[in-house]
Amino acid sequence: MQKVDVGKKILSANERYALKNRQFLAEREKVCLNMISSPGSGKTTILSRTISDLKDKIKIGVIEGDIQTDLDAERIKATGAPAIQINTAGACHLSAAQIDTALRNLPVDDLDLIFIENVGNLVCPSAFELGETAKIVVLSVPEGDDKPAKYPAIFAKSKVLLINKIDLLGAGSHVDFDVERARADARRLNKSIEVFPISAKTGKGMHSWYNWLLESAEDILS
Ligand SMILES: Nc1nc2c(ncn2[C@@H]2O[C@H](COP(=O)(O)OP(=O)(O)OP(=O)(O)O)[C@@H](O)[C@H]2O)c(=O)[nH]1
């Protein structure tokens, strides 16, 4: 049998939707950041504080992904920002088709920036493009400083690493996280990754993250 190489990549259904989302966002000049981490690293806490602290400077909307409940969307709505909850009913990541639906239900034209809070999981979400402008990975200090080395894919693909819960570090702490080790391992995988140690609880370090958001969001688009 003769094989014919058509020389054309056949896109998966997810890739087709990701392309559609990317075009939708680019046409409207909107930045969309896909936040990925293990469960409980502090994603919703970071987003709530970021929205509240930047409310006079930038309009933010959020797409929340969880296996069950609308708890996180309710926390975001409590800040006054629009939020859409997606329940994946067991799936360990969001899909681009789900983001397509959510984008049509958010007041996108009134927003500057859209965050996607992916399902809490450091592995699966990194393999599914959603059409986002960039990925942001969050690692909290109780998880351990070896995570960039052990789970490299998401650290290799992200523009920013937020090292959260640094309020738990210091003299007498029960948490032995070496920020410099995590930073060095992440940079080995991704030399341009921006690393911001923060506490979403106390606000420590958040100003550097806000500066990056405000200054770089526009650059990402260009
Ligand atoms: N000490 C401390 N606790 C924090 C910080 N940020 C978040 N937390 C706590 O960590 C727990 C989890 O925070 P969430 O914001 O719900 O984490 P999440 O990543 O959104 O969790 P999932 O959506 O379930 O994956 C909560 O009890 C927060 O109060 C921080 O900077 N320091």
Ligand SMILES: [Mg+2]
């Ligand atoms: Mg959350």
